[in-house]
Amino acid sequence: MLVYHPYPVSLLIEVRDEDNFSQPSNRLDKTMSDVFSLLSLFFLRIGKTRECPATYCQIASIRQLLDHMNESSSFTESDLKPFRARLNELREIVQHDRTSGLHPEAMTMLLERKLNACDAVLTHLHDSLSVLSEDLIPIHQRLVALRRQLVALAAKPKPSKTDLKPMLEELRLIDQKRESGRFISSGGGLLPENQPLVTGILEECFEIAQEVEAREKDVSFTLKPIYDRLMEIRGQLEGLVMTHRWTLRETDLWNYENALRDIDRMRVDGKFVDSEGNKPQGQYVLLYLLRRCYGLIYRLLSSSEPVSEELMPIANKLSTVKKCLNEVLKYGGPFSPRDLYPYQLALHQIDQMRKDGKFISAEDGTTIPEGQGILMAHLNECHELLEMLKEAMSDDEEEDEEEEEQ
Numbered sequence: 001m002l003v004y005h006p007y008p009v010s011l012l013i014e015v016r017d018e019d020n021f022s023q024p025s026n027r028l029d030k031t032m033s034d035v036f037s038l039l040s041l042f043f044l045r046i047g048k049t050r051e052c053p054a055t056y057c058q059i060a061s062i063r064q065l066l067d068h069m070n071e072s073s074s075f076t077e078s079d080l081k082p083f084r085a086r087l088n089e090l091r092e093i094v095q096h097d098r099t100s101g102l103h104p105e106a107m108t109m110l111l112e113r114k115l116n117a118c119d120a121v122l123t124h125l126h127d128s129l130s131v132l133s134e135d136l137i138p139i140h141q142r143l144v145a146l147r148r149q150l151v152a153l154a155a156k157p158k159p160s161k162t163d164l165k166p167m168l169e170e171l172r173l174i175d176q177k178r179e180s181g182r183f184i185s186s187g188g189g190l191l192p193e194n195q196p197l198v199t200g201i202l203e204e205c206f207e208i209a210q211e212v213e214a215r216e217k218d219v220s221f222t223l224k225p226i227y228d229r230l231m232e233i234r235g236q237l238e239g240l241v242m243t244h245r246w247t248l249r250e251t252d253l254w255n256y257e258n259a260l261r262d263i264d265r266m267r268v269d270g271k272f273v274d275s276e277g278n279k280p281q282g283q284y285v286l287l288y289l290l291r292r293c294y295g296l297i298y299r300l301l302s303s304s305e306p307v308s309e310e311l312m313p314i315a316n317k318l319s320t321v322k323k324c325l326n327e328v329l330k331y332g333g334p335f336s337p338r339d340l341y342p343y344q345l346a347l348h349q350i351d352q353m354r355k356d357g358k359f360i361s362a363e364d365g366t367t368i369p370e371g372q373g374i375l376m377a378h379l380n381e382c383h384e385l386l387e388m389l390k391e392a393m394s395d396d397e398e399e400d401e402e403e404e405e406q
Helices: 007-015 027-045 052-072 077-100 105-130 136-154 161-175 196-215 221-243 250-264 283-302 309-331 337-352 372-405
Strands: none
Touching (some): 052 077, 077 105, 136 161, 136 196, 161 309, 196 309, 283 372, 309 372, 337 372
8 A cells, every 4th residue: 555645756856867866955855855754764663674665764874974974084995885785785675666666666766866876975985095005094094993082082071181192192103104294105205195085084183182182171160151152153163164164255254253352352461360360270271262263264264265465475374383383282292482482483473564453565565465364363373372382381380290299
């Protein structure tokens, strides 16, 4: 007995060809997905697991997982094999029903197109791994495993420094296998240039490690409102990175930039203070969140706002300073104020190039070239990185004093 009517699906298939069937979802797609998901669960509930309507939920879940893997770039060949095997099993069920005529042709055609879309994503993922050289494959596999361990650690309410330390040490050892940003082979030669997949995961692992380091430190209740506001801003900016990156206008970020500037101005001599002028715990966490917010604004602006040729030397210098500061942050201390002085001087020199808060054209001294927003976000992020290093340096000194007392 037929419990659903395929007519609306038939109309949709007639209107769309297969290439247009995997376009971004609209309201019709979402409604249809809800309907067929309920139908699929109904077939599973009554035990008809080998009929094609029951496969819809499974195909949709596989597509979501594959899309997530594609976004994170964190997967190995062994992760893809079970998906390929399961898609082949589901395709057999759909093809059997199409041949037998047990279910309407519109239903089987819809499911076949869904399966083809999954196959396309799976093939893309497989192809992205095929460019890795033999020397890079074990490094890639280990980085994927480390990333999963770090994500699991970051998900804990109170991550432990002792759990993080061995992972961070292993990441540093892997990072030392690079020369000028590229991995080298066991023979000492530079590996092929197809390394973004591996280097991207490595940098992401260091980012997650910094997040864990920040979260393991306590935030005083007097600083909690600032912490909550920064977490809110970060969440909103991360949402913009995912959804509006290519259609964003600089004016859309004005409120976020203003809010961050207001928070930045609360600091006294680089520290957040309470109503009594004390410097409570949680400085490192707040500095990390500030840097993260400025970094997200930089990413959003870099994909939508051009930087004029006049400002490119400043942009390149800032990129170099940021890269160096990130390297120092990766490997940690011990280091002294003298070690940080060159970066502080470089940022001071760049700060001095501004007039009334803007970078002015050197030719006429009045024109304001394009790219102000992206340079300011970049400059602010560098300042916050420097403050994080100073805070980490003072934390290390306090820990050494405590050890000596014991």
